[in-house]
Amino acid sequence: MEVFRIYKGEGEYFDLGQLPPYRQCFSFGGGAARKSGYCIDPDKCIGCQGCRIVCPAGCISASFPRSIDTAHCLHCGNCYRICPAGAVERRDG
Incomplete structure (x- = not known):
């Protein structure tokens, strides 16, 4: 051993x-x-709620500008793919 x-x-x-x-x-x-994971740039967010609709964990805030509760984020990328304004950004550590 x-x-x-x-x-x-x-x-x-x-x-x-x-x-x-x-x-x-x-x-x-x-x-x-x-x-x-992912974060939302408040300067780019247009408040369309697309990210909130597609989030399976429900971890995106209802208030504007949006924010992601990273403790509950699944890192699925749905919010990143759906955002028409490019406000959702990927963080790779």
């Missing part, structure tokens, strides 16, 4: 047992948790 040690890293906890699902990023040993 070989012994090993993890010095630093990052990960993601994803609980599909809740509605809406819950997501949490974490890091350890000096690693940095990357922010990924």
